[in-house]
Amino acid sequence: MTAVAPHSPRIGIIGTGAIGGFYGLMLARAGFDVHFLLRSEYAAVSAHGLRVNSKVHGTLHLQPVQAYARAADMPPCDWLLVGTKSTGNLELAPTLAQVAAPDAKVVLLQNGLDVEDSLREHLPPSLHLLGGLCYIGVHRSGPGVVEHEALGRVNLGYHSGAAANDEGRRTAIVEAGAALFHQAGIESQAMANVHQARWHKLVWNVPFNGLSVLLKTGTTAMMADESSRELIQALMAEVVQAAHACGHDIPASYAGQMFAMTETMDDYLPSMYHDYMHKRPLELAAIYARPLSAARAAGCELPRMRALYQALSFIDRHNR
Numbered sequence: 001m002t003a004v005a006p007h008s009p010r011i012g013i014i015g016t017g018a019i020g021g022f023y024g025l026m027l028a029r030a031g032f033d034v035h036f037l038l039r040s041e042y043a044a045v046s047a048h049g050l051r052v053n054s055k056v057h058g059t060l061h062l063q064p065v066q067a068y069a070r071a072a073d074m075p076p077c078d079w080l081l082v083g084t085k086s087t088g089n090l091e092l093a094p095t096l097a098q099v100a101a102p103d104a105k106v107v108l109l110q111n112g113l114d115v116e117d118s119l120r121e122h123l124p125p126s127l128h129l130l131g132g133l134c135y136i137g138v139h140r141s142g143p144g145v146v147e148h149e150a151l152g153r154v155n156l157g158y159h160s161g162a163a164a165n166d167e168g169r170r171t172a173i174v175e176a177g178a179a180l181f182h183q184a185g186i187e188s189q190a191m192a193n194v195h196q197a198r199w200h201k202l203v204w205n206v207p208f209n210g211l212s213v214l215l216k217t218g219t220t221a222m223m224a225d226e227s228s229r230e231l232i233q234a235l236m237a238e239v240v241q242a243a244h245a246c247g248h249d250i251p252a253s254y255a256g257q258m259f260a261m262t263e264t265m266d267d268y269l270p271s272m273y274h275d276y277m278h279k280r281p282l283e284l285a286a287i288y289a290r291p292l293s294a295a296r297a298a299g300c301e302l303p304r305m306r307a308l309y310q311a312l313s314f315i316d317r318h319n320r
């Protein structure tokens with residue numbers, strides 16, 4: 001592990017699950033001063049550290065971990081990487097405000113449309129809020145243990161805050177964020193429009209996250225069956241149509257690229273499948289309800305996606 005440079009920004013991981021644990025461990029190994037907020041796994045991680053079993057990087061272990069059970073005990077952090085589920089965003093603002101250093105940047109490493117919006121109104125206006133889109137396959141296999149299946153890229157875009165009207169400053173902040181990830185050996189690109197980027201990511205998450213729960217299977221079985229292939233393609237086409245209706249240009253070839261990419265992937269169970277299996281709330285508002293209502297407001301109905309959402313809502317309500 002590299003020594004912490006004197007001018008190095010301090011990083012706080014808010015929610016150390018699969019995403020928070022993976023990126024936090026990679027940043028700590030690269031020499032950054034990383035502080036981890038945990039909930040149910042605090043005792044295990046304090047005692048045994050964090051482990052990532054990666055099909056890309058091998059077995060990685062971070063011990064000791066600067067772990068906290070309470071935000072009030074954390075030092076002020078310059079970057080706050082949020083790895084909680086979007087289902088808890090409404091309650092998260094006080095925690096973020098408590099841990100943020102002056103001029104802090106908060107990055108929501110979450111899936112879904114406009115997950116930043118419900119947080120924004122409860123955060124101090126000066127705080128910079130960024131969206132972080134993670135193209136990665138990770139899940140927790142035990143307390144403090146993360147399985148990394150594939151990929152790793154994080155794309156960043158400025159959402160709101162003190163630099164909202166200063167393009168140069170916005171760009172500098174997003175590029176500084178991407179540079180942190182680069183230093184940890186992780187691909188990262190700055191995105192000019194975070195709303196558009198979130199629509200892009202939904203092209204994959206809308207079909208695969210929900211269908212993994214409904215069909216109780218991973219990508220390989222879904223891609224091997226004619227009827228699920230057809231349904232996946234139809235759902236992808238609906239997301240592209242909705243994005244266009246909402247004013248975001250997704251190239252006609254994009255859905256085909258996502259479909260082809262999935263054919264080359266090893267079998268993969270999306271995070272919604274793991275949530276279902278562990279009886280955790282599903283991220284239905286961010287991945288389904290919000291895009292559906294944005295599309296409807298733009299005059300666009302998405303019948304397959306609405307049916308999938310209705311079925312998932314039933315499953316979610318009966319799963320706890």
Ligand SMILES: NC(=O)C1=CN([C@@H]2O[C@H](COP(=O)(O)OP(=O)(O)OC[C@H]3O[C@@H](n4cnc5c(N)ncnc54)[C@H](OP(=O)(O)O)[C@@H]3O)[C@@H](O)[C@H]2O)C=CC1
Nearest residue numbers: 015016017018019038039040084110111134136137138271
């Ligand atoms: N997993 C993946 O491959 C990908 C996930 N994403 C997105 O990333 C986000 C995170 O997903 P993922 O890492 O899989 O989820 P996990 O369930 O693995 O991690 C969430 C973590 O946040 C913790 N947490 C929640 N609320 C609090 C709180 N108030 N204080 C402290 N800790 C808290 C949870 O603790 P506890 O154990 O107590 O519940 C858990 O450790 C989601 O939006 C997901 O859609 C995006 C791309 C890929």
Ligand SMILES: CC(C)(CO)C(=O)C(=O)O
Nearest residue numbers: 134135136137204270271
């Ligand atoms: C599909 C994948 C693995 C890559 O785009 C992903 O990012 C997700 O599960 O949300």
